[in-house]
Amino acid sequence: EVQLVESGGGLVQPGRSLRLSCAASGFTFDDYAMHWVRQAPGKGLEWVSGISWNSGSIGYADSVKGRFTISRDNAKNSLYLQMNSLRAEDTALYYCAKDIGITILKPNAFDIWGQGTMVTVSS
Amino acid sequence: DIQMTQSPSTLSASVGDRVTITCRASQSISSWLAWYQQKPGKAPKLLIYKASSLESGVPSRFSGSGSGTEFTLTISSLQPDDFATYYCQQYNSSWTFGQGTKVEIK
Numbered sequence: 001e002v003q004l005v006e007s008g009g010g011l012v013q014p015g016r017s018l019r020l021s022c023a024a025s026g027f028t029f030d031d032y033a034m035h036w037v038r039q040a041p042g043k044g045l046e047w048v049s050g051i052s053w054n055s056g057s058i059g060y061a062d063s064v065k066g067r068f069t070i071s072r073d074n075a076k077n078s079l080y081l082q083m084n085s086l087r088a089e090d091t092a093l094y095y096c097a098k099d100i101g102i103t104i105l106k107p108n109a110f111d112i113w114g115q116g117t118m119v120t121v122s123s
Numbered sequence: 124d125i126q127m128t129q130s131p132s133t134l135s136a137s138v139g140d141r142v143t144i145t146c147r148a149s150q151s152i153s154s155w156l157a158w159y160q161q162k163p164g165k166a167p168k169l170l171i172y173k174a175s176s177l178e179s180g181v182p183s184r185f186s187g188s189g190s191g192t193e194f195t196l197t198i199s200s201l202q203p204d205d206f207a208t209y210y211c212q213q214y215n216s217s218w219t220f221g222q223g224t225k226v227e228i229k
Binding site: 113116 | 165169170214218
């Protein structure tokens with residue numbers, strides 16, 4: 001079964017850090033680009049970051065650039081999001097999503113999504 | 124950045140109705156558009172990609188059309204399982220989602 005399982009969310013104070021993980025199974029992980037997408041409570045979807053199959057190309061939304069770092073470990077079939085200098089507006093459910101294609105240089109749709117991990121930034 | 128605007132924001136319909144949702148892009152995105160369905164407490168599900176290509180396993184009552192800046196998602200005969208929120212997403216340049224259209228029971 002094709003599956004993405006996120007972990008690492010929680011309650012964190014403003015200015016602190018958190019690292020999210022996404023474990024992939026059921027498909028050849030290193031054949032695809034991967035992304036993080038977030039959804040604030042009661043709001044819509046916002047693309048956060050994406051990474052190509054070999055980590056050769058990486059992109060970030062302006063709202064997180066310089067604070068968040070995406071990475072992947074193809075040997076462990078895992079995707080990560082290191083989130084630093086967290087703000088209240090980063091509070092959201094963070095989804096890991098599989099790209100239809102191999103590189104973010106040719107953008108594509110997302111065909112597999114995890115169930116998300118909740119990040120709450122509050123003092 | 125490319126902005127995506129969906130209309131309506133909320134749509135009230137009955138089972139069996141034909142439903143159309145519109146998505147407009149702030150600049151041409153060719154056919155690089157996807158549609159997703161999201162139910163409460165669940166992850167989004169890909170329905171349509173490249174404006175009109177049906178994702179595997181998605182019922183044929185869903186269809187997409189359009190190119191350039193104007194796109195539509197049509198549900199030919201609304202079923203009970205279709206009450207959900209629908210999002211368009213452009214992927215011509217980076218990725219941007221519309222604000223969503225909630226399809227509710229009339």
